Amino acid sequence: MDFDVLVVGGGFAGLSAATSLAQQGKKVLVLEKKPHLGGRAYSFTDPKTGHEIDNGQHLFIGAYVETRKFLSRIGSSSLLRFSDQLKLHFRDSSGKEDLLSAPRLLSSPLDFSWGVLNLKGLSLKEKIAVSRVVQEVKKFKADKNYAAQIEPLTIRQWLDKLGQTPNVQERLWEPLAIGILNENAKIASALGLLQALEKILSKTPIDAAKTGYSKVGLSSLYTRQASSYLQKHSGAVLYSSKIQSLIYENERVCGVNLEDGRQFRASYVLLTLPPWDLKRLNIPERIQKNLQAFSTSPIIGLSLWLDRSITENETTGLIQTRFHWAFNKNSIWNIPGPGQYLSLVISAAHDELKKEPQEILEIAKKELLVFPEFKKAKMIHWRLIKEPFATPSPKPGLEEMRPFPGEVSPGLFLAGDWTRTGLPATIESAVLSGHKAAEAVFNE
Protein backbone atom coordinates (compact mmCIF):
# COMPACT_ATOMS: atom_id res chain seq x y z
CA MET A 1 0.00 0.00 0.00
CA ASP A 2 1.24 3.54 -0.79
CA PHE A 3 1.35 6.15 1.96
CA ASP A 4 1.66 9.94 1.69
CA VAL A 5 3.38 10.37 5.05
CA LEU A 6 5.52 8.15 7.27
CA VAL A 7 5.20 9.21 10.92
CA VAL A 8 7.99 7.72 13.05
CA GLY A 9 7.12 7.32 16.75
CA GLY A 10 3.76 6.54 18.34
CA GLY A 11 3.67 8.87 21.36
CA PHE A 12 1.47 11.94 21.82
CA ALA A 13 3.39 13.89 19.14
CA GLY A 14 3.29 11.12 16.53
CA LEU A 15 -0.35 10.18 17.09
CA SER A 16 -1.63 13.76 17.18
CA ALA A 17 0.25 14.52 13.93
CA ALA A 18 -0.85 11.28 12.24
CA THR A 19 -4.54 11.69 13.10
CA SER A 20 -4.50 15.37 12.11
CA LEU A 21 -2.99 14.45 8.72
CA ALA A 22 -5.48 11.61 8.29
CA GLN A 23 -8.33 14.00 9.08
CA GLN A 24 -7.09 16.16 6.21
CA GLY A 25 -7.13 13.23 3.80
CA LYS A 26 -3.49 12.08 3.89
CA LYS A 27 -2.68 8.37 3.97
CA VAL A 28 -0.43 7.90 6.99
CA LEU A 29 1.73 5.03 8.22
CA VAL A 30 2.94 5.19 11.84
CA LEU A 31 6.14 3.24 12.56
CA GLU A 32 6.78 2.50 16.24
CA LYS A 33 9.82 0.60 17.56
CA LYS A 34 8.03 -0.82 20.61
CA PRO A 35 5.33 -3.49 20.52
CA HIS A 36 2.86 -0.89 21.83
CA LEU A 37 1.99 2.79 21.30
CA GLY A 38 2.23 5.58 23.90
CA GLY A 39 5.95 6.41 24.08
CA ARG A 40 6.69 8.08 27.41
CA ALA A 41 3.00 8.09 28.43
CA TYR A 42 1.57 4.58 28.57
CA SER A 43 -0.01 2.12 30.99
CA PHE A 44 -0.23 -1.62 31.58
CA THR A 45 -2.19 -3.95 33.82
CA ASP A 46 -0.67 -5.08 37.11
CA PRO A 47 -1.18 -8.87 37.26
CA LYS A 48 -1.51 -8.99 41.06
CA THR A 49 -4.15 -6.29 41.61
CA GLY A 50 -5.68 -6.15 38.13
CA HIS A 51 -5.33 -2.34 38.28
CA GLU A 52 -3.88 -0.27 35.48
CA ILE A 53 -0.47 1.27 36.22
CA ASP A 54 0.69 4.36 34.37
CA ASN A 55 4.42 4.53 33.67
CA GLY A 56 4.14 7.62 35.90
CA GLN A 57 1.13 9.66 36.98
CA HIS A 58 0.44 12.29 34.31
CA LEU A 59 -1.32 15.50 35.23
CA PHE A 60 -3.18 17.62 32.66
CA ILE A 61 -4.30 21.22 33.14
CA GLY A 62 -7.12 23.24 31.64
CA ALA A 63 -4.60 25.12 29.50
CA TYR A 64 -3.91 21.92 27.48
CA VAL A 65 -6.02 23.15 24.57
CA GLU A 66 -4.27 21.17 21.79
CA THR A 67 -4.39 17.97 23.83
CA ARG A 68 -8.15 18.31 24.24
CA LYS A 69 -8.46 18.95 20.48
CA PHE A 70 -6.54 15.72 19.78
CA LEU A 71 -8.57 13.68 22.28
CA SER A 72 -11.81 15.02 20.87
CA ARG A 73 -10.69 14.12 17.29
CA ILE A 74 -10.18 10.47 18.30
CA GLY A 75 -13.34 10.37 20.47
CA SER A 76 -11.75 10.23 23.93
CA SER A 77 -12.27 13.66 25.42
CA SER A 78 -14.86 12.25 27.83
CA LEU A 79 -12.08 10.13 29.36
CA LEU A 80 -10.35 13.24 30.67
CA ARG A 81 -11.84 14.78 33.81
CA PHE A 82 -11.11 18.28 35.08
CA SER A 83 -11.54 19.40 38.69
CA ASP A 84 -14.36 21.89 39.05
CA GLN A 85 -12.14 24.19 41.10
CA LEU A 86 -8.46 24.87 41.68
CA LYS A 87 -7.54 22.59 44.57
CA LEU A 88 -4.03 21.40 45.39
CA HIS A 89 -3.22 20.05 48.84
CA PHE A 90 0.27 20.31 50.33
CA ARG A 91 1.90 18.64 53.31
CA ASP A 92 5.38 19.40 54.64
CA SER A 93 7.81 17.04 56.36
CA SER A 94 6.30 17.88 59.77
CA GLY A 95 2.84 16.88 58.51
CA LYS A 96 1.60 20.51 58.38
CA GLU A 97 -1.10 20.88 55.73
CA ASP A 98 -1.77 23.70 53.29
CA LEU A 99 -4.18 24.21 50.42
CA LEU A 100 -3.97 26.17 47.16
CA SER A 101 -7.61 26.51 46.26
CA ALA A 102 -10.24 28.90 45.01
CA PRO A 103 -14.05 28.90 44.96
CA ARG A 104 -15.71 27.15 42.00
CA LEU A 105 -16.98 30.36 40.45
CA LEU A 106 -13.58 31.99 40.30
CA SER A 107 -11.83 31.40 36.98
CA SER A 108 -8.24 31.84 35.77
CA PRO A 109 -6.18 33.88 36.42
CA LEU A 110 -8.00 35.09 39.55
CA ASP A 111 -8.25 31.59 41.04
CA PHE A 112 -4.46 31.31 41.33
CA SER A 113 -4.08 34.69 43.06
CA TRP A 114 -6.96 33.84 45.42
CA GLY A 115 -5.31 30.50 46.18
CA VAL A 116 -1.98 32.15 47.01
CA LEU A 117 -3.65 34.69 49.30
CA ASN A 118 -5.15 31.84 51.31
CA LEU A 119 -2.01 29.74 51.71
CA LYS A 120 -1.27 29.33 55.41
CA GLY A 121 2.45 28.69 55.06
CA LEU A 122 3.27 32.14 53.59
CA SER A 123 3.45 35.50 55.39
CA LEU A 124 1.48 38.47 54.09
CA LYS A 125 4.71 40.03 52.85
CA GLU A 126 5.55 36.85 50.92
CA LYS A 127 2.07 36.75 49.37
CA ILE A 128 2.44 40.35 48.22
CA ALA A 129 5.85 39.50 46.73
CA VAL A 130 4.22 36.74 44.62
CA SER A 131 2.55 39.51 42.60
CA ARG A 132 6.02 40.50 41.31
CA VAL A 133 6.24 37.12 39.58
CA VAL A 134 2.74 37.62 38.14
CA GLN A 135 3.87 41.02 36.80
CA GLU A 136 6.82 39.32 35.08
CA VAL A 137 4.42 36.89 33.42
CA LYS A 138 2.39 39.83 32.07
CA LYS A 139 5.60 41.43 30.77
CA PHE A 140 6.51 38.18 28.99
CA LYS A 141 3.01 37.88 27.53
CA ALA A 142 3.23 41.38 26.08
CA ASP A 143 6.77 41.01 24.74
CA LYS A 144 8.10 37.57 23.83
CA ASN A 145 11.61 39.07 23.32
CA TYR A 146 11.71 39.32 27.10
CA ALA A 147 12.43 35.56 27.04
CA ALA A 148 16.04 36.23 26.00
CA GLN A 149 16.66 38.09 29.28
CA ILE A 150 15.15 35.35 31.44
CA GLU A 151 16.44 32.21 29.68
CA PRO A 152 20.07 32.41 30.96
CA LEU A 153 18.85 32.48 34.58
CA THR A 154 17.98 29.42 36.63
CA ILE A 155 14.62 29.42 38.40
CA ARG A 156 16.37 29.94 41.71
CA GLN A 157 18.31 32.98 40.40
CA TRP A 158 15.19 34.49 38.82
CA LEU A 159 13.05 34.05 41.93
CA ASP A 160 15.83 35.44 44.15
CA LYS A 161 15.98 38.49 41.88
CA LEU A 162 12.24 38.94 42.31
CA GLY A 163 12.55 38.95 46.10
CA GLN A 164 10.94 35.53 46.61
CA THR A 165 12.06 34.26 50.04
CA PRO A 166 13.44 30.70 50.47
CA ASN A 167 10.14 29.87 52.23
CA VAL A 168 7.89 30.93 49.32
CA GLN A 169 10.21 29.20 46.88
CA GLU A 170 10.08 25.97 48.88
CA ARG A 171 6.31 26.03 49.52
CA LEU A 172 4.96 27.37 46.24
CA TRP A 173 7.32 27.85 43.31
CA GLU A 174 9.54 24.79 43.64
CA PRO A 175 6.70 22.22 43.87
CA LEU A 176 5.10 23.83 40.78
CA ALA A 177 8.41 24.11 38.93
CA ILE A 178 9.60 20.57 39.53
CA GLY A 179 6.15 19.19 38.71
CA ILE A 180 6.00 21.03 35.40
CA LEU A 181 9.65 20.98 34.32
CA ASN A 182 10.90 17.80 35.95
CA GLU A 183 14.08 19.55 37.00
CA ASN A 184 15.43 21.25 40.12
CA ALA A 185 15.06 25.02 40.47
CA LYS A 186 18.85 25.25 40.85
CA ILE A 187 19.34 23.64 37.42
CA ALA A 188 16.32 24.53 35.24
CA SER A 189 16.09 27.73 33.22
CA ALA A 190 13.46 30.17 34.46
CA LEU A 191 12.03 30.37 30.94
CA GLY A 192 10.11 27.08 31.21
CA LEU A 193 8.42 28.20 34.41
CA LEU A 194 7.54 31.54 32.83
CA GLN A 195 6.07 29.78 29.77
CA ALA A 196 4.00 27.49 31.99
CA LEU A 197 2.80 30.33 34.21
CA GLU A 198 1.70 32.26 31.14
CA LYS A 199 -0.63 29.34 30.29
CA ILE A 200 -1.76 28.76 33.88
CA LEU A 201 -2.65 32.42 34.29
CA SER A 202 -4.54 32.67 31.01
CA LYS A 203 -8.21 32.26 30.18
CA THR A 204 -9.18 29.07 28.36
CA PRO A 205 -12.56 27.33 27.85
CA ILE A 206 -11.71 25.13 30.83
CA ASP A 207 -9.98 27.24 33.44
CA ALA A 208 -6.30 27.11 32.79
CA ALA A 209 -5.01 26.25 36.28
CA LYS A 210 -7.53 23.48 36.99
CA THR A 211 -6.00 20.03 37.11
CA GLY A 212 -7.13 17.23 34.81
CA TYR A 213 -6.81 13.46 35.18
CA SER A 214 -7.25 10.60 32.80
CA LYS A 215 -10.19 8.49 34.06
CA VAL A 216 -8.44 5.39 32.69
CA GLY A 217 -4.87 4.13 32.30
CA LEU A 218 -2.91 6.31 29.87
CA SER A 219 -2.85 3.75 27.05
CA SER A 220 -6.63 3.38 27.28
CA LEU A 221 -6.96 7.16 26.97
CA TYR A 222 -5.54 7.55 23.50
CA THR A 223 -3.50 4.77 21.90
CA ARG A 224 -6.23 2.33 20.82
CA GLN A 225 -8.50 5.18 19.74
CA ALA A 226 -5.76 6.85 17.67
CA SER A 227 -4.89 3.57 16.00
CA SER A 228 -8.51 2.83 15.03
CA TYR A 229 -8.97 6.44 13.86
CA LEU A 230 -6.04 5.92 11.48
CA GLN A 231 -7.40 2.61 10.21
CA LYS A 232 -10.78 4.22 9.48
CA HIS A 233 -8.98 6.98 7.54
CA SER A 234 -6.87 4.72 5.24
CA GLY A 235 -3.88 4.75 7.58
CA ALA A 236 -2.06 2.07 9.56
CA VAL A 237 0.26 1.46 12.51
CA LEU A 238 3.23 -0.92 12.41
CA TYR A 239 4.58 -2.05 15.79
CA SER A 240 8.08 -3.36 16.58
CA SER A 241 9.34 -1.37 13.61
CA LYS A 242 12.55 0.45 14.47
CA ILE A 243 13.88 3.01 12.01
CA GLN A 244 17.61 2.76 11.42
CA SER A 245 18.20 5.42 8.77
CA LEU A 246 16.60 7.85 6.36
CA ILE A 247 16.64 7.35 2.59
CA TYR A 248 17.71 10.43 0.61
CA GLU A 249 17.27 10.97 -3.13
CA ASN A 250 18.64 14.17 -4.67
CA GLU A 251 19.01 15.56 -1.13
CA ARG A 252 15.32 15.00 -0.41
CA VAL A 253 14.18 12.53 2.24
CA CYS A 254 11.90 10.01 0.57
CA GLY A 255 11.71 7.06 2.98
CA VAL A 256 13.17 5.06 5.84
CA ASN A 257 15.18 1.87 6.36
CA LEU A 258 14.14 -0.32 9.25
CA GLU A 259 16.53 -2.27 11.46
CA ASP A 260 15.06 -5.55 10.17
CA GLY A 261 15.80 -4.66 6.54
CA ARG A 262 12.34 -3.44 5.48
CA GLN A 263 12.06 -0.16 3.58
CA PHE A 264 9.18 2.29 3.32
CA ARG A 265 8.87 5.22 0.95
CA ALA A 266 6.52 8.21 1.00
CA SER A 267 6.38 11.86 -0.06
CA TYR A 268 7.02 13.06 3.51
CA VAL A 269 8.75 11.67 6.61
CA LEU A 270 7.84 13.08 10.02
CA LEU A 271 10.15 12.09 12.89
CA THR A 272 8.77 12.45 16.43
CA LEU A 273 11.63 10.77 18.28
CA PRO A 274 13.14 12.34 21.39
CA PRO A 275 16.64 13.84 20.93
CA TRP A 276 18.44 10.84 22.45
CA ASP A 277 16.93 8.50 19.79
CA LEU A 278 16.98 11.01 16.96
CA LYS A 279 20.73 11.54 17.19
CA ARG A 280 21.32 7.95 16.01
CA LEU A 281 19.77 8.75 12.62
CA ASN A 282 21.38 10.35 9.54
CA ILE A 283 19.60 13.68 9.97
CA PRO A 284 20.94 17.03 8.70
CA GLU A 285 24.16 18.14 10.44
CA ARG A 286 22.57 21.45 11.50
CA ILE A 287 20.03 19.58 13.70
CA GLN A 288 22.43 16.80 14.69
CA LYS A 289 24.93 19.16 16.31
CA ASN A 290 22.29 20.82 18.49
CA LEU A 291 21.17 17.45 19.86
CA GLN A 292 24.42 17.12 21.80
CA ALA A 293 23.11 19.83 24.16
CA PHE A 294 20.19 17.66 25.36
CA SER A 295 20.67 15.75 28.59
CA THR A 296 17.84 13.93 30.36
CA SER A 297 16.05 14.17 33.67
CA PRO A 298 14.55 11.01 35.20
CA ILE A 299 11.22 10.38 36.97
CA ILE A 300 10.52 7.57 39.43
CA GLY A 301 6.98 6.35 40.01
CA LEU A 302 6.02 4.15 42.94
CA SER A 303 2.62 2.45 42.95
CA LEU A 304 1.59 1.36 46.43
CA TRP A 305 -1.42 -0.63 47.62
CA LEU A 306 -2.37 -0.27 51.32
CA ASP A 307 -5.00 -2.05 53.41
CA ARG A 308 -6.60 1.28 54.40
CA SER A 309 -7.02 4.82 53.17
CA ILE A 310 -4.45 7.32 54.46
CA THR A 311 -5.70 10.37 52.56
CA GLU A 312 -8.98 11.54 51.08
CA ASN A 313 -7.25 14.18 48.95
CA GLU A 314 -6.88 13.53 45.24
CA THR A 315 -3.43 15.13 44.94
CA THR A 316 -0.96 16.10 47.65
CA GLY A 317 2.23 18.03 46.99
CA LEU A 318 4.91 16.86 49.42
CA ILE A 319 7.28 19.54 50.68
CA GLN A 320 10.81 19.03 52.16
CA THR A 321 10.75 15.35 51.12
CA ARG A 322 12.32 13.34 48.27
CA PHE A 323 8.91 12.28 46.94
CA HIS A 324 7.16 15.26 45.38
CA TRP A 325 3.57 14.16 44.83
CA ALA A 326 1.13 11.58 46.18
CA PHE A 327 -1.83 10.79 43.92
CA ASN A 328 -4.85 9.01 45.30
CA LYS A 329 -5.87 6.58 42.55
CA ASN A 330 -9.06 5.54 44.41
CA SER A 331 -10.30 9.08 44.02
CA ILE A 332 -8.90 9.63 40.52
CA TRP A 333 -10.20 6.31 39.13
CA ASN A 334 -13.16 5.87 41.43
CA ILE A 335 -11.82 2.60 42.89
CA PRO A 336 -13.88 1.51 45.92
CA GLY A 337 -12.18 0.98 49.33
CA PRO A 338 -11.48 -0.18 51.94
CA GLY A 339 -7.82 -0.24 50.77
CA GLN A 340 -5.93 2.52 48.99
CA TYR A 341 -3.97 2.61 45.73
CA LEU A 342 -1.41 5.46 45.77
CA SER A 343 0.85 6.67 43.02
CA LEU A 344 3.94 8.48 44.31
CA VAL A 345 6.32 10.51 42.15
CA ILE A 346 9.92 11.67 42.43
CA SER A 347 10.69 14.19 39.68
CA ALA A 348 14.26 15.04 38.68
CA ALA A 349 15.25 11.77 40.36
CA HIS A 350 18.94 12.05 39.43
CA ASP A 351 20.19 10.63 42.74
CA GLU A 352 17.48 8.01 43.24
CA LEU A 353 18.01 6.54 39.76
CA LYS A 354 21.09 4.73 41.07
CA LYS A 355 19.31 3.36 44.15
CA GLU A 356 17.78 -0.12 44.39
CA PRO A 357 13.93 -0.24 44.30
CA GLN A 358 13.81 -1.53 47.90
CA GLU A 359 15.90 1.44 49.07
CA ILE A 360 13.50 3.87 47.36
CA LEU A 361 10.55 2.06 48.93
CA GLU A 362 12.12 2.60 52.36
CA ILE A 363 12.34 6.36 51.65
CA ALA A 364 8.64 6.34 50.77
CA LYS A 365 7.75 4.46 53.95
CA LYS A 366 9.48 7.11 56.06
CA GLU A 367 8.06 10.07 54.15
CA LEU A 368 4.47 8.76 54.12
CA LEU A 369 4.45 9.11 57.91
CA VAL A 370 3.39 12.72 57.25
CA PHE A 371 -0.05 11.09 56.79
CA PRO A 372 -0.90 10.01 60.39
CA GLU A 373 -2.98 7.01 59.22
CA PHE A 374 0.05 5.52 57.46
CA LYS A 375 1.45 4.34 60.82
CA LYS A 376 -1.44 1.84 61.06
CA ALA A 377 -1.45 0.84 57.40
CA LYS A 378 -0.24 -2.49 56.05
CA MET A 379 1.39 -2.59 52.63
CA ILE A 380 -0.21 -5.15 50.32
CA HIS A 381 1.77 -4.66 47.14
CA TRP A 382 4.15 -2.20 45.45
CA ARG A 383 5.70 -1.61 42.07
CA LEU A 384 8.42 0.84 41.11
CA ILE A 385 9.05 2.27 37.63
CA LYS A 386 12.21 4.16 36.75
CA GLU A 387 12.01 6.37 33.66
CA PRO A 388 15.62 7.47 33.14
CA PHE A 389 14.75 9.36 29.93
CA ALA A 390 11.57 11.04 31.14
CA THR A 391 12.16 14.54 29.74
CA PRO A 392 15.02 16.71 28.53
CA SER A 393 16.69 18.64 31.37
CA PRO A 394 15.70 22.27 30.56
CA LYS A 395 18.97 23.97 31.46
CA PRO A 396 19.76 27.59 30.57
CA GLY A 397 20.88 27.75 26.94
CA LEU A 398 18.74 24.81 25.75
CA GLU A 399 15.91 26.86 24.24
CA GLU A 400 18.18 27.98 21.36
CA MET A 401 18.93 24.33 20.57
CA ARG A 402 15.28 23.32 20.19
CA PRO A 403 14.37 23.22 16.48
CA PHE A 404 10.93 24.56 15.57
CA PRO A 405 8.42 21.81 14.80
CA GLY A 406 7.85 21.51 11.05
CA GLU A 407 10.04 21.03 7.97
CA VAL A 408 13.78 20.91 8.63
CA SER A 409 15.02 19.81 5.19
CA PRO A 410 13.28 18.81 1.94
CA GLY A 411 10.78 16.03 2.72
CA LEU A 412 11.81 15.81 6.40
CA PHE A 413 9.68 17.12 9.28
CA LEU A 414 10.23 17.10 13.06
CA ALA A 415 7.90 17.11 16.07
CA GLY A 416 8.12 16.07 19.71
CA ASP A 417 7.68 17.61 23.16
CA TRP A 418 11.28 18.83 23.05
CA THR A 419 10.92 20.95 19.88
CA ARG A 420 10.52 24.72 20.22
CA THR A 421 6.81 25.07 20.88
CA GLY A 422 7.00 27.90 23.41
CA LEU A 423 6.17 25.36 26.12
CA PRO A 424 8.15 23.09 28.45
CA ALA A 425 8.47 19.42 27.35
CA THR A 426 4.99 18.18 28.31
CA ILE A 427 2.07 16.38 26.70
CA GLU A 428 0.69 19.73 25.50
CA SER A 429 4.02 20.58 23.89
CA ALA A 430 4.12 17.15 22.19
CA VAL A 431 0.60 17.52 20.79
CA LEU A 432 1.11 21.15 19.76
CA SER A 433 4.29 20.14 17.91
CA GLY A 434 2.41 17.27 16.23
CA HIS A 435 -0.33 19.61 15.06
CA LYS A 436 2.16 22.21 13.82
CA ALA A 437 4.20 19.62 11.92
CA ALA A 438 1.02 18.16 10.36
CA GLU A 439 0.03 21.64 9.23
CA ALA A 440 3.49 22.13 7.70
CA VAL A 441 3.18 18.84 5.76
CA PHE A 442 -0.27 19.79 4.60
CA ASN A 443 0.87 23.22 3.39
CA GLU A 444 3.86 21.79 1.48
Ligand SMILES: Cc1cc2nc3c(=O)[nH]c(=O)nc-3n(C[C@H](O)[C@H](O)[C@H](O)COP(=O)(O)OP(=O)(O)OC[C@H]3O[C@@H](n4cnc5c(N)ncnc54)[C@H](O)[C@@H]3O)c2cc1C
Ligand atom coordinates in the same frame (compact mmCIF):
# COMPACT_ATOMS: atom_id res chain seq x y z
C1 LIG B 1 6.97 9.31 34.30
C2 LIG B 1 6.58 10.51 33.47
C3 LIG B 1 5.67 11.42 33.99
C4 LIG B 1 5.28 12.53 33.23
N1 LIG B 1 4.35 13.38 33.72
C5 LIG B 1 3.83 14.34 32.91
C6 LIG B 1 2.73 15.12 33.35
O1 LIG B 1 2.24 14.98 34.47
N2 LIG B 1 2.19 16.03 32.48
C7 LIG B 1 2.71 16.22 31.23
O2 LIG B 1 2.18 17.04 30.47
N3 LIG B 1 3.79 15.50 30.79
C8 LIG B 1 4.35 14.57 31.60
N4 LIG B 1 5.40 13.80 31.15
C9 LIG B 1 6.00 14.09 29.83
C10 LIG B 1 5.19 13.46 28.69
O3 LIG B 1 5.02 12.08 28.92
C11 LIG B 1 5.97 13.65 27.38
O4 LIG B 1 6.18 15.03 27.20
C12 LIG B 1 5.24 13.11 26.16
O5 LIG B 1 4.72 11.83 26.38
C13 LIG B 1 6.23 13.08 24.98
O6 LIG B 1 5.58 12.62 23.83
P1 LIG B 1 6.37 12.53 22.45
O7 LIG B 1 5.45 11.95 21.46
O8 LIG B 1 7.00 13.86 22.14
O9 LIG B 1 7.61 11.56 22.70
P2 LIG B 1 7.60 9.99 23.05
O10 LIG B 1 6.44 9.68 23.90
O11 LIG B 1 8.96 9.67 23.56
O12 LIG B 1 7.37 9.28 21.64
C14 LIG B 1 8.42 8.94 20.77
C15 LIG B 1 8.17 7.54 20.24
O13 LIG B 1 9.18 7.22 19.28
C16 LIG B 1 9.50 5.85 19.42
N5 LIG B 1 10.83 5.63 18.80
C17 LIG B 1 12.04 6.01 19.28
N6 LIG B 1 13.02 5.67 18.43
C18 LIG B 1 12.41 5.06 17.39
C19 LIG B 1 12.92 4.47 16.17
N7 LIG B 1 14.22 4.46 15.86
N8 LIG B 1 12.00 3.93 15.32
C20 LIG B 1 10.67 3.92 15.59
N9 LIG B 1 10.16 4.46 16.75
C21 LIG B 1 11.03 5.02 17.61
C22 LIG B 1 9.47 5.63 20.91
O14 LIG B 1 9.35 4.25 21.24
C23 LIG B 1 8.24 6.45 21.30
O15 LIG B 1 7.07 5.68 21.26
C24 LIG B 1 5.86 12.73 31.92
C25 LIG B 1 6.79 11.82 31.42
C26 LIG B 1 7.15 10.72 32.18
C27 LIG B 1 8.14 9.73 31.60
